[in-house]
Amino acid sequence: MTSLWSRLEPLLARVRKPARYIGCEDGAIVPQHGHGKVAWLLAYPDVYEVGLPNQGLQILYEILNERPDAVAERTYAPWVDLEALMRERGIPLFSVDSHRAAEDFDILAFNLSSELVFTNLLNMVDLAGVPVRAELRSPTDPLVMIGGHAAFNPEPMADFIDVAVLGEGEEVIGEITEVVREWKVSGRTEGSRLAVLKALAQIPGVYVPSLYGVEYDGDHIREIKPLYAGIPERVMKRTVSDLGDWDYPRRPLAPLTEVVHDRLAVEVFRGCTRGCRFCQAGMITRPVRERPAEQVRSMIVDGLQRTGYNEVSLTSLSTADFSGIESVITSIVPDPTACGAPTVSLPSLRVDAFTVGLAAKVAGGRRSGLTFAPEAGTWRLRTVINKLITEEDLYGAVESAFASGWSRAKLYFLTGLPTETDIDTQGIIDLAAGCVAVGKRHTGRANVTVSIGGFVPKSHTPFQWFGQNSVPELRRKIGLVRDAATKTKGVNVKWHDPSASLAEGLASRGDRRIGAVIERVWRDGGVFQEWSEYFKLDRWLDAMAAEGLSPDFYITRHRDEKEILPWHHLSAGLHQDFLWQDWRASLNEFGLEDCRWTPCYDCGVCTGDGLEHIVASPIPPAGGSQGTGQDLSRGGITPVTLRSKSSVGAT
């Protein structure tokens, strides 16, 4: 095990942003390798600036390095310029901590936060000198694992990975370490790879695709079942019961070069029960578990002191829902007379006046712009997706924002949602125009930016049965919004070309046959697919055609209740019945309240896992509560059925 640094060093002055590859961050741990220690290489399959801030990776890095039987280092996808030089000179994938070769590690563990990075994983495994296909690996090769949100449907990656971990990693990584340690101590003999995989499959939350067989009936899946006795039929995700037991990262990483979220991050709670039906994160991270407010405060104070940052982001899926939010903000809110007082940023805010009040409290003198996410243009469609924001909520929030000195608001919308008609799509601009009108009462400079994204249905959500809109249909809808905006003063529209949504849709709900497509795209040079300059739609379509697979079958087709979905044997804790009923409720425009403050509707997570919500306050937060206690009677009147996708302007 030697460092590759001396071979890498002469290349770094020749590539862009060489600080990506040096490590040396504040908080970085000097790795202590040793006999009998399981060596983890934690990999983020995107460029350093995107991967370094990832909290999941930082948490596992620290927990593993605290264990006497483990050591962990980090690696990120080398940018294309360095990769070319590395391949030219035969330099393998390396860790940024001690610049060790990836093949010197026992486990190559990838954090997947999006499906579009799948091809980068293949590229990094290949760059590591490890066979890309799991079946070709020998006992001397590291185990390739994945985790993170995009690992909840690991089937398209089944050919390339040894192990997928479902859910939260804090506890399960220790259990994995113990099994792999035994394998290592036993000498990793010929044929032992199957044995260690079988042992790993006994750990709850650990899924080993090669131990399961998938049988097809034409295009459809007939059955998914274990190939060996003693392998569980269903793998259930892992969840830590109390976030207060896991006050990580304790040594947050502060990089030496600019990264995407260049500030301290403190996670205030995990899970979300707002119940937005399009949101995979909200569905798969349940139940809600708040961090004790006192711990949040001490993590902020310690983290700022360690890193020297003067900005902290309080992260969660909806930070204004944190019951300790006011007390935390009041105790750390910047004192303008003191140098170095922290700025607080609140991502993922709810849409209501209370939230704007919080934002005003933390904004200090800066009023750059406030972002809200109504997601859909009409109340009808918002009941379909269960984003229960009334127009009054939105206008109240905007009123409050402009009255507090903001002159810009940004509104996030999705298009291509179930049951969406052109009336809903045009409603986006009507809402934006309404917001501008509210703003004009306060400032002549009032303007609203609409940011619009194409909806991609995800596994383990009520919309997992929905046929995604085609790329031309998404383009047409974005065009409607753009056209309407040109006639509306004060409204700007931002959008991304929706062509990547095809690849994302394919990878999100694909089965094992999609692996061959992913491999083709990678071999054709399709890396960094999240970067529009590297994304080519034709690569994906050509690969589909070459494999004889139909984009319609995988992407735009509605599924029915009886269909065995590719992730049938994997569970995020949600009852399949609950998801199906919620899907029907959605089509009936029926909103569902937040179960933190209303009776349980038995989604399955708490009951199935012996968990419960950990929320400090028994009452909903002040101000809007989106659904809780609101009049939802406007929903549920007209049952809606899904029309065939050929009827333009509908689904």
Next chain:
Amino acid sequence: MKIRVTYAKLGKIRFTGHRDVAHMWERTLRKAGIAVAMSVGFTPRPKMAFGLALPTGAESLIELIDITLDPVSGVTVDDLDSIADRLSTSLPVGMSVTGIRECAGTEVSLQEGVVATTWVMLVAEPENGPDIATAIERVISSAEVLLTRERKGEKHLDDIRPGILELRSADAELMSSLPADWIGESAGHAIVATLTTSGRGIRPTELVEVLVPDSDPPINPWDHLNRVLRINQWIERDGERVDVLTGRAAHTSVSA
């Protein structure tokens, strides 16, 4: 009170850029609990002034930063040693404070004052063409050294000879005075060069371009420049080039 801090930047951290270093200093000062005066305005910034940017990939024994301390900090000249210690502890690995002193408000700013810097460069001998020692002789005996450089997207043919104030092979005494671990496993012909920074200054990589034979496609100077270390910075005082730290005059003649 304004302080002038001298610091070294050595090792892996040389691959960070000038902006990165500015952010590191902001974080370092907060970690060390040293209150810095803030600019007034919409987005107050800490009052720090940096010297000449060090190119990404280059190391230095002598980087400079002027920091205006917040009057409420109550720092006096007696506190400067302890401040230096606190800064060195808080700086990232590879950066350390080498000097600190009070800086009079009347002193010329670092950006404007520095007119030249001296570099030690390890240059790989070219595989074909004259060796580096011969190339040095050629450059210093020429009245004119032409180099094509790009400005605003246009190519210009510049005579860089006037900007080369000193150029020679490094002697053993100088090399032994450098930090022991600096060279590491790198090799090459060690040269010393003092290059102008005023006007359109001359970069170490540009000097490499005139020392190694041209080729098609053009060489990447970093293929030949194994290491580069800034060892001195010069300001002009009464028409004379003097050491920015000690105020001593340059003992090498300006023309080679």
